[in-house]
Amino acid sequence: MSDIAYKRILLKLSGEALAGDKKTGVYSDVLGRICDEIKNVVDLGVQVSIVVGGGNFWRGRYGHEMERTTSDYMGMLATAMNGLALQDALEARGIKTRLQTAIEMREIAEPYIKRKAIKHLERGRVVIFSCGTGNPYFTTDTAAALRAAETEAEVILLAKTIDGVYTADPKLDPTAKKYDKISYIDILNQDLKVMDSTATALCRDNKIPLVVFGIDKPADMVKIVKGETIGTIVE
Numbered sequence: 001m002s003d004i005a006y007k008r009i010l011l012k013l014s015g016e017a018l019a020g021d022k023k024t025g026v027y028s029d030v031l032g033r034i035c036d037e038i039k040n041v042v043d044l045g046v047q048v049s050i051v052v053g054g055g056n057f058w059r060g061r062y063g064h065e066m067e068r069t070t071s072d073y074m075g076m077l078a079t080a081m082n083g084l085a086l087q088d089a090l091e092a093r094g095i096k097t098r099l100q101t102a103i104e105m106r107e108i109a110e111p112y113i114k115r116k117a118i119k120h121l122e123r124g125r126v127v128i129f130s131c132g133t134g135n136p137y138f139t140t141d142t143a144a145a146l147r148a149a150e151t152e153a154e155v156i157l158l159a160k161t162i163d164g165v166y167t168a169d170p171k172l173d174p175t176a177k178k179y180d181k182i183s184y185i186d187i188l189n190q191d192l193k194v195m196d197s198t199a200t201a202l203c204r205d206n207k208i209p210l211v212v213f214g215i216d217k218p219a220d221m222v223k224i225v226k227g228e229t230i231g232t233i234v235e
Contacts, residue, residue, distance in 0.1 A: 008047040008121060010153040011038070012144040012220075015056035015082050017159055017215045022055065024056050026085045035089040037218040038126065041096055046225050047121040049151060050128045051144040052086060053080025072136035076103060079140060083130035084108065096125045102134030102143070114150050121151065141199035149206040156203065156210045157224060158195070161168035163214035164232035165194050179235045203234075210234040 013034070016023065020030035042048055057078035058071075080101055087097045099109040100121045110116065112129065120127050132143040148156050162169075165187070168176040184204035187194050194200065194212060205212055213220045213231035220230045 003226055004044055004075060006046065006154045006225050008153050009041070009049075009157055009225060010144060010148040011048060011154050011157045011159065011221070012141065013048045013050060013052045013082075013086075013159050014161075014214070015053040015078060016161070018052070018082055018085065019056040026056065027083065028089075031085060031089050034215070034218050035038070035086065035093055035095075037221050038090060039093045039095055039133055040219075040222050041225055042124070042126060044222070044225060047124070048126045049121060049147065049153065050083075050086060050126065050193065051140055051147055052082045052128065052130065053140040054082055056066070057081060069136040075104075076131040079132060080105065080109070080130045083128045086128050092128055096123075097128060098125050099128045099130060102129070102131040105133055116120070117147075125216070127151075137201065139196050141195040142202065143207075145195070145199040145202040145208065148208050149202065153208065155224075156208060157221060158210055158212045159215035159218075160212055161215060163217070164212050165192060165234065167192075169193070179232050181235070184234060187234065 017029050018026045027183035029166055038048060054075045056074050083099045087099045090097050100112040100117060101109045102112050104111045109130065117127050129143065129147050132140050133136060133146055165179045165182055166176040170176040184200055187200055188197060211224050211231055211233055213224065224230050
């Protein structure tokens with residue numbers, strides 16, 4: 001453990017990351033690569049929890065004619081499906097896991113209980129948090145910030161489709177410059193779309209550092225927990 005920079009981390013994955021180029025559903029090859037690297041992190045002795053989105057199955061904007069609360073609850077159910085997929089793939093690799101949901105569905109998962117989650121982490125289990133916060137109008141980014149604060153994670157690893165935080169969207173603006181380090185207040189002031197503003201403020205208020213890296217290089221997770229400078233650090 002002497003070469004480990006973080007003992008307890010929270011990994012935030014988007015649902016789209018699990019779909020790969022297919023954009024929808026779960027692509028087993030991509031899921032497998034991600035879980036291989038999570039296993040490598042766990043094998044280092046790091047305590048890992050995961051918050052996963054549901055955009056590969058449902059996004060609120062698809063339901064623009066639907067009542068917002070209904071649409072958000074459908075999204076929460078999508079995150080539970082992704083949580084089950086992650087759990088299955090991790091356990092196939094010999095990693096003990098627990099799936100906890102903010103909406104009770106006892107036949108397939110534990111209800112979220114902070115003390116249980118921390119006990120699982122201390123016993124070396126990967127804890128997957130699904131169904132966001134259990135409340136509409138809050139994103140899975142906010143759920144990640146909340147669960148990280150509650151379980152006293154030392155850092156949030158935010159896996160994105162781009163490899164860090166830029167002055168603008170590099171997919172749209174080729175002149176956009178990448179930040180090696182940036183503050184939460186600067187993200188809010190510049191309206192950079194790293195996390196939603198609620199999640200950003202929650203991380204700032206609880207002094208939780210954030211490392212933004214590219215999901216196309218899942219092996220970077222090991223480098224980050226070993227203290228290497230990868231992507232963008234937000235403090």
